[in-house]
Amino acid sequence: MKIFIIDDDDLNLFLTENLxxxxxxxxxxxxxxxGTAALEALQTGGEAAVPDIIFLDLNMPVMDGWEFLEALAPLGPSISERCRIYVLTSSLSASDTTRSKEYALVSGLIHKPLKIEDVRELVSQ
Structure with missing residues (x-):
């Protein structure tokens, strides 16, 4: 299974990757x-670059998670058929949960830190 983790925090990347x-x-x-680096990898790598799962942080400089999702819109069909995107956030804002449901590409929202139970559920789907 191919997985992308997009997060500007090295510690969160480390914890999620190791889990x-x-x-x-x-x-x-x-x-x-x-998000810019991940988007570039998706755009230049063709279909082979599309992961099975993307864990996407919302609050990042330059390109936040919402902007990343907007930038993915033109790639929508090729992404949605092969990839599930999970917003991984420390935000407890109900508006983030509501907004994430507006994106067809988003399969769910998970609160940080990612837990082993979350991983087992997602991988089994």
Missing amino acids: LALEDATHEIKTFLS
């Missing part, structure tokens, strides 16, 4: 410190 690796060492995990 995923502990659950299943066969995951191919790529980390990105910005």
